[in-house]
Amino acid sequence: MADHHRVYGPETDPAGDSGYGPDHPPRKGFFTDTSICIGCKACEVACKQWNDVPDDGFDLLGMSYDNTGALGASTWRHVAFIEQPSGGGPPEYPPGRAGTGFAGLPVGSAERGSAAGGRPPGSAGPGSVVDLGMPGSGPPGAASRAGGARGAEPPEGQFRWLMSSDVCKHCTHAGCLDVCPTGALFRTEFGTVVVQQDICNGCGYCVSGCPYGVIQRREGDGRAWKCTLCYDRLKDGLEPACAHACPTKSIQFGDLDELRERAAARVEQLHEQGVTEARLYGADPDDGVGGNGAFFLLLDEPEVYGFPPDPVVPTRDIRRMWTFAGLAAAALTAVAAAVFGGEG
Amino acid sequence: MSRRSDGNRAQPREQGDYRPSAAGIGDAVERRGPGGGQLGPLVRADGSREQAMVPAAEFRSYYGRQILKTPAWEDKIAYYFFAGGLSGGSALLAAGADLTGRPALRRGARVGGLAALAAGTYFLIADLGRPERFHHMLRVAKPTSPMSMGTWMLAGYGPAIGLAAAAELVPKRWQGTVPGRLVRALARPAGLAAAALAPGVASYGAVLLSQTAVPAWNAGHEEMPFIFTASSAASAGGLGMIVAPVSEAAPARRLATYGAVVELAASQRLERRVGVVGEVYSAGPAARYLQRASTLTAAGVLGSVLLGRRSRIAAAASGLALLAGGLFERLGLLHAGIQSTEDPKYVVEPQRQRIAEHGPSRAR
Numbered sequence: 001m002a003d004h005h006r007v008y009g010p011e012t013d014p015a016g017d018s019g020y021g022p023d024h025p026p027r028k029g030f031f032t033d034t035s036i037c038i039g040c041k042a043c044e045v046a047c048k049q050w051n052d053v054p055d056d057g058f059d060l061l062g063m064s065y066d067n068t069g070a071l072g073a074s075t076w077r078h079v080a081f082i083e084q085p086s087g088g089g090p091p092e093y094p095p096g097r098a099g100t101g102f103a104g105l106p107v108g109s110a111e112r113g114s115a116a117g118g119r120p121p122g123s124a125g126p127g128s129v130v131d132l133g134m135p136g137s138g139p140p141g142a143a144s145r146a147g148g149a150r151g152a153e154p155p156e157g158q159f160r161w162l163m164s165s166d167v168c169k170h171c172t173h174a175g176c177l178d179v180c181p182t183g184a185l186f187r188t189e190f191g192t193v194v195v196q197q198d199i200c201n202g203c204g205y206c207v208s209g210c211p212y213g214v215i216q217r218r219e220g221d222g223r224a225w226k227c228t229l230c231y232d233r234l235k236d237g238l239e240p241a242c243a244h245a246c247p248t249k250s251i252q253f254g255d256l257d258e259l260r261e262r263a264a265a266r267v268e269q270l271h272e273q274g275v276t277e278a279r280l281y282g283a284d285p286d287d288g289v290g291g292n293g294a295f296f297l298l299l300d301e302p303e304v305y306g307f308p309p310d311p312v313v314p315t316r317d318i319r320r321m322w323t324f325a326g327l328a329a330a331a332l333t334a335v336a337a338a339v340f341g342g343e344g
Numbered sequence: 345m346s347r348r349s350d351g352n353r354a355q356p357r358e359q360g361d362y363r364p365s366a367a368g369i370g371d372a373v374e375r376r377g378p379g380g381g382q383l384g385p386l387v388r389a390d391g392s393r394e395q396a397m398v399p400a401a402e403f404r405s406y407y408g409r410q411i412l413k414t415p416a417w418e419d420k421i422a423y424y425f426f427a428g429g430l431s432g433g434s435a436l437l438a439a440g441a442d443l444t445g446r447p448a449l450r451r452g453a454r455v456g457g458l459a460a461l462a463a464g465t466y467f468l469i470a471d472l473g474r475p476e477r478f479h480h481m482l483r484v485a486k487p488t489s490p491m492s493m494g495t496w497m498l499a500g501y502g503p504a505i506g507l508a509a510a511a512e513l514v515p516k517r518w519q520g521t522v523p524g525r526l527v528r529a530l531a532r533p534a535g536l537a538a539a540a541l542a543p544g545v546a547s548y549g550a551v552l553l554s555q556t557a558v559p560a561w562n563a564g565h566e567e568m569p570f571i572f573t574a575s576s577a578a579s580a581g582g583l584g585m586i587v588a589p590v591s592e593a594a595p596a597r598r599l600a601t602y603g604a605v606v607e608l609a610a611s612q613r614l615e616r617r618v619g620v621v622g623e624v625y626s627a628g629p630a631a632r633y634l635q636r637a638s639t640l641t642a643a644g645v646l647g648s649v650l651l652g653r654r655s656r657i658a659a660a661a662s663g664l665a666l667l668a669g670g671l672f673e674r675l676g677l678l679h680a681g682i683q684s685t686e687d688p689k690y691v692v693e694p695q696r697q698r699i700a701e702h703g704p705s706r707a708r
Contacts, residue, residue, distance in 0.1 A: 007488055009707040063407045070409060080406060175557060181492035182480040201480045202473015204416025205491050208556035213412040213685075222473025288705035303692045306406030310695035312705045314555045314562055315488055321551045321565045328550070328569035329543030331606075332577060336436035336539075339598035340444050 008316040011172050011290045018187035027191030028234060029293035030243065030251055031259040032165055033266060034305075035278060037250040039163035043077040044068060046245035050230065051076065054218075070306065071166055073218035076227040077242050080305050082162040164296065164305045165251055167242070168193070168214045168227035169282055172290030173313040176206035176215050176226075184224075191256070192229040192293055200224055211289065211311035229293070256293060263297060275299070281307060288312030403696065405688040412557055412685040415678075420471040422674040425549045426579065427464030428498075429572060430670065431457045432546035433580025433599070435505050439539035440595055441588075442532055449596065451512045452587025453580070454535065458509035460583075461502060490552040497548060501541040507534035546576035553681060559621045559691060560684035561677075567614035570606055571677070575670045577603030578641060582666030585648060585659040593659060597652045600666055604645040607673065608638055619697070621690050624683040625676075634676035641669035 006017055015024045047053065056074035061067050066081035170192045177185045177193050184199035185206060195206075195215075202222040206215045215226040230240035238244070243253035252259060263280055270278035277299050282292030288311050302309050405411070434457030441450035469478045482499070486492040511531030518524040550572040554565035561568070581600025585593050611634070615625045624630055647662030684690040698705070 072413075082406065178488040179491065179555060181484070181486060181489045181495060182477075183484040183486070184480070199477075199480055199483070200474070201477035202416075203481070203491060204471075204473065205489070205552075205556075207413045207416045208558050208561075208681075208685075210413065211557035213410070213557075216413050217416045217473050224473075286707045288707075290707060301404055303404050303411075303688070303696075304406060306409060306411055306688075308411055308691050308695055310699050310704050311557075314557055317562075317565060318488065318551075318555060321490075321554050321569075324566050325547040325551045325569040328573040329547045331570070332433075332436070332543045332546060332573040335577065335602045336433075336440060336599065339595040339602070340440040342594075342598070 007178065007318060008173055008313060009290070010286065012285070013191075014172050014187055014290075015189050015191040020189045024189040027256040027293065028229065028253065029170060029191075029256040029259055029295070030167060030229070030240070030253055031263045031295060031297070032167070033250050033252065033263070033297045034162065034164035035250075035266075035270060035275065035297055035299055036248045037079070037163040037165055038248055039065060039079055039081050039161070040247060041068075041079045042245040042247060043165045043242035043251055044075070044079060046241040047077040047227075050233070050241035051228070053225075071168070071212075071214050071216075071226075073216040073221075073225040076167065076225075078166045080162070080164045080166055082164075082300075082304060084160050084162065084300070084304075086158045086160040162299055162305070164298065165242070165246075166306065167294050168229070169212055169289070169295070170227075170229055170293030171313065172285065172293070173315060174289070175209035175211055175313045175315060176224075178313065178315040179205045179209040181205060188229075188231055188234075190229070190231075190234050192231065192234075194228045194231050195224055195226060197223055197225075209314060211308055211313065227294075259295075263295065266297060270297075288316070403689055403692045405692055408688065410686050411688045411691045412559075414685050415556075415558060415682055416473070417678065418471060419675060419678065420467040422678040423671070424464045424467040424471065425572070425674040425678075426575075426671045427460045427467065428549065429546045429576035429674075430579040430583060430667070431460035431464060431505065432501075432542035432544075433576035433578075433603075434460060434583055435501075435508075435535070435538040435542040435545075436577075437580050437584050437596060437599060438508065439535050441592070442535055444595075446588065446592040446595070449584055449588035449592045450535075453584055454505070454509040454512050454531075456583045456587060457505050457538070457580075461498075461505055465498075465502070490548055490555050494545075494548040494552060497541055497544045501538055501545050504534045504538035504541065507531065508538055543573065546573045553677070556681075558681040558685055559694060560618070560624050561681040563618040563621050563694070564614045564677075567610040567617070568677070570610040571614070571673065574603045574606035574610060575673045578607055578644070578666050579603070579670035581648075582644060582663035582670070585652060585663035585666075590653050590656055590659055593652070596663075597648045597659075600648055600663075601645055604641045604666070604669075607641060611638070611673075620693050621684055624680045624690065628679065628683050630676050630680035630683055632676075633672045633679060637669045637672035637676055639669075640665045640672065644669055 011017060013027070015027060016022065053074050053076060056072065059067060059069070061069055064081040064083055066079060068075055068078050071078045172191075174185075174187075174193045177187065181203060182199050182201055184196045184201070186194060186196060188194055200223040202217055202224065204217050204224070206224050207217055215224050217224050230238070230242075233240055239253040243251040252262065254262075260283055263283055267278050267280055270276075279298055280295060281298050281302050282289075282295035285291035290313070296305075296307075298305060298307075434453040438450050438453035438457060441447070441453060469475045472478055481492065481495040484492060485496055507527065508531050511528045511534075514524045514527055519528065547569045550565070550568035553561040554568055556562060577599050581596045581598075581603055584596025585600065588596060615622045625634060644662045644664075644666035647658055647665065651658035652662055653659075
């Protein structure tokens with residue numbers, strides 16, 4: 001508590017500040033560039049396999065191609081899949097953009113989208129030039145029940161898909177780590193945050209301490225689980241399983257400093273190419289959690305992907321909270337003394 | 345997205361919002377207009393629905409799915425907070441009774457305080473995912489973890505209230521023995537030590553809940569310690585009115601009155617101050633529990649003020665109402681927090697408002 005920068009504020013070396021010597025390895029992290037994610041979920045599978053994460057049920061969520069839903073005790077990588085209208089009218093991606101491949105955005109085929117949406121084929125706008133050969137957006141035979149029932153449907157069946165592989169953020173100021181009363185959660189020499197499963201007693205505090213809703217207590221097990229950033233692989237000089245399996249290098253693993261530079265350059269590149277909605281999430285070391293060890297390049301507002309728009313580590317207000325508790329405790333003491341004054 | 349880049353942020357929400365563009369994608373649209381939240385998880389199992397206090401502002405989310413995890417804590421943790429608070433308040437009452445010569449109140453409050461602590465400890469451990477590892481809490485003392493701080497406070501408080509209560513329970517035939525005399529001699533210092541730690545025991549739970557990302561708990565960090573301590577006072581006052589004859593119970597009645605008044609006032613302030621998150625206090629189980637809490641607390645105080653000094657039975661009934669009110673208060677606060685994690689609105693809207701007013705959170 002003496003060093004308040006340890007709970008909030010600038011922090012350039014979380015591992016060193018946690019007691020590792022000056023020769024600890026540089027901070028490791030992920031840069032997940034969602035603009036080149038194809039939603040293949042290889043990361044989800046690789047993570048499950050490498051880490052021996054148990055099955056978490058087979059649910060058809062009925063909302064998109066995402067049937068995983070969210071990160072959790074048994075889901076340490078989660079590919080979000082968002083289908084959005086990409087607007088009608090003027091072409092969004094002129095023919096010249098087609099050649100840029102993944103520098104642009106994955107855009108569904110208007111013809112296929114139209115077919116699934118029950119729209120007459122051939123009415124697609126001129127903007128649908130990048131056909132990634134992905135399947136249509138609706139279930140087979142769904143055409144008959146879509147029709148024009150939804151007045152808000154995008155014109156001409158144009159839409160885009162946003163895909164993003166979510167993971168534990170390995171925060172600089174980690175709410176889960178701060179509140180853990182057993183020391184089960186700890187900061188590794190790589191600056192990541194890991195649960196020691198032989199220590200965790202399942203108190204559940206970390207679950208509510210995380211401003212991103214990442215860590216969770218596993219049913220039937222009772223302990224809290226989350227991404228370890230493949231601590232075992234890192235120890236052996238390997239990259240984490242998800243990054244290793246990612247076929248498009250949407251998930252990039254490396255030294256955090258270098259990843260931040262790479263990400264900044266990538267945003268600049270996308271902006272030059274007209275993808276002005278590209279923005280980084282969690283890359284700022286001065287944000288409410290001191291920056292994430294795992295950060296993202298997004299193409300829409302964070303909440304569209306299921307991220308909180310302005311996360312803050314709850315520990316930030318620890319002094320203020322204890323101050324109010326101290327006032328309340330003092331008031332209780334004073335009143336308890338006072339009630340024994342007087343008659344009766 | 346439009347290529348007219350500069351307009352990107354200013355585009356109408358429709359442009360960027362998810363909408364089902366094809367059949368087969370359900371109504372789980374992320375955008376919710378007024379009342380739209382009622383489609384979501386706030387429709388409780390019992391069919392009750394959230395009543396929006398203000399027209400819901402528009403917000404975006406990932407298919408309306410919750411962002412935060414639902415707290416792992418069950419009702420047992422509310423029982424613990426209630427029992428721990430009752431114990432702390434009782435320790436204060438017992439110390440005062442000890443110093444002012446009210447033996448019945450002292451005895452009842454000490455024994456009641458220990459019993460409450462024992463029950464609370466049971467609920468606390470039972471709520472762990474791995475109860476057999478509860479002692480792992482004692483591996484570290486961690487100032488950043490209110491749960492760790494609370495554990496160590498309890499580690500000091502438990503033996504103190506235990507010793508004080510043990511002195512009341514020493515059978516007559518052992519009172520002359522050396523251990524018996526020792527325990528009785530240590531009762532007052534132990535009782536005073538327990539009373540010194542009691543306000544911490546009664547209040548730390550509020551910090552524990554507030555130092556989370558749970559919107560209702562985090563936003564309520566100013567009032568929650570006062571609700572916790574006041575509720576402790578009301579509960580302990582209630583216990584005192586049950587265990588002590590009316591002639592000795594005046595301090596208990598006064599403590600209960602103070603507790604009830606502050607508890608009700610702080611709750612009112614909390615619900616009004618925290619903005620959109622305040623909705624959760626008037627929805628679902630939280631609303632029911634809090635309603636019961638204020639009704640029972642008000643009834644208990646009324647009973648104690650009007651009849652508490654005349655009738656032991658009326659005093660005991662008032663005391664029971666106060667105890668029940670305290671329990672429901674903790675259940676209400678627990679469920680308000682749970683409910684505030686179940687709708688992404690309570691994460692996105694306050695944070696968006698914060699960004700709009702002050703810009704994104706920055707370390708300074």
